Amino acid sequence: MWQEQNNALYRKFEFADFSEAFAFMTHVALLAEKADHHPRWTNVWNTVEIWLNTHSAGNTITDKDRKLAAQIDAIK
DSSP states (O other): OOEEETTEEEEEEEOSSHHHHHHHHHHHHHHHHHHTOOOEEEEETTEEEEEEOBGGGTSBOOHHHHHHHHHHHHHO
16 A cells, blocks of 8 residues: 655565566556656565655655556556
């Protein structure tokens, strides 16, 4: 579940291994590029953490972030 933290939507995803985590990141990258809305994220082995906010709106959460979060949820 996404949480609002420090003016961003945040979610932590865990996978069976690095390959699954990387495949997920690849899918998210394609969605983000299509939406022209790119997340801040980290990956360590099987864990991916994502923060979404809109830089052009003063680094706050907007509908653009909520839409991308919903698309990410649909692939997990």
